[in-house]
Amino acid sequence: MAVPLRQALTIGYYLFRQKLKGRKKFPLVLMLEPLFRCNLECVGCGKIQKPNEILKQNLSPEDCLKAANECGAPVVSIAGGEPLMHPQIQEIVEGLIHQGRYVYLCTNALLLDNFLGKLPTSPLLTLSVHLDGMEEDHDRIVAQEGTFKTAVAAIKKAKSMGYRVNSATTFFDEMTVAKAEEFLDFVKPLGVDGVTLASAFQYPDAPDQEHFFGRKRTFEFFNELLEKNKKGRWDINHSPFYMEFLQGKRDYNCTPWGNPNYSVLGWQKPCYLLDEGYAESFAELMESTEWENYGHLNNPKCADCTAHCGYEATAVQDATASLGNMLESSKAMF
Ligand code: SF4
Ligand code: SF4
Secondary structure (H helix, E strand, O other): OOOOHHHHHHHHHHHHHHHHHOOOOOOOEEEEEOOOOOOOOOOOOOOOOOOHHHHOOOOOHHHHHHHHHHHOOOEEEEOOOOHHHOOOHHHHHHHHHHOOOEEEEEEOOOOHHHHOOOOOOOOOEEEEEEOOOOHHHHHHHOOOOOHHHHHHHHHHHHHHOOOEEEEEEEEOOOOOHHHHHHHHHHHHHHOOOEEEEEEOOOOOOOOOOOOOOOHHHHHHHHHHHHOOOOOOOOOEOOOHHHHHHHOOOOOOOOOHHHOOEEEOOEEEOOOOOOOOOEEOOHHHHHHHOOHHHOOOOOOHHHOOOOOHHHHHHHHHHHHOOOHHHHHHHHHHHO
């Protein structure tokens, strides 16, 4: 089970409280980008293309904690850029944990060794290490040799020191089901607590505009791959209904307010993948975004998107929509 029971119960209780309050739109995971700088230049990255004056900026720990309080999501995913290049990243992580939030610190792991022993080994903190396949594929996608070996060494060390560690993998169109299987079989014995999987999003600003699965290919790929995930072969850190969505077995609409994004530019409309303007506060984001203009049915920019930031919150809400769905979803989890 990739999501610990305590975390699943916290999220379940949060969802229950939102329902009691009658809230229709509420956040589940805050996507926090405290900087856009990175020590890599991955070809599919849509974040590091910002102008220099933006790349130089950092969110302060106060800004990060205020944003988390403003939106109230029980989970925070810290991405970027490379969060470990932020001069006060430890303070940000510790502050969010102090608020009782589950924190996923997303990193390419090039600097992770320097932080092991300094970051808390809390059950609320998961180090989410970027690995886009086996060595040859990963090093090509991140455009730097040696990164796979560094990341794998950091994962092993982090696990030996008692950290919770996930691998976060994005699949581009050169990935085959056989290669993905080989990768997942390689990662599991490293002791990782879970893996997150995604099909790459075609960022308009990314240098690589060619190597993406479309929506149909995404469903076919994940259906074939996840059918092989029998008897706990891999610990996949997604909710059961979202995985069925990725397999094309469930049809969902995007609910981007489930994963709002806050960065040095403000609250991004409508999600961390599209760049359609910014709001100054979470309340303004919720009120001023024309949510009905997004999702694969409503916007050509969303046509091929199956990202967790749009569809996992939908799946999680669906899993708690009725007693039958709750039972079906829990059966798949345990
Ligand atoms: S490691 Fe992440 S933030 Fe850095 S360039 Fe690659 S995709 Fe972009
Ligand atoms: S479909 Fe994807 S890109 Fe479009 S709003 Fe939803 S999450 Fe963002």
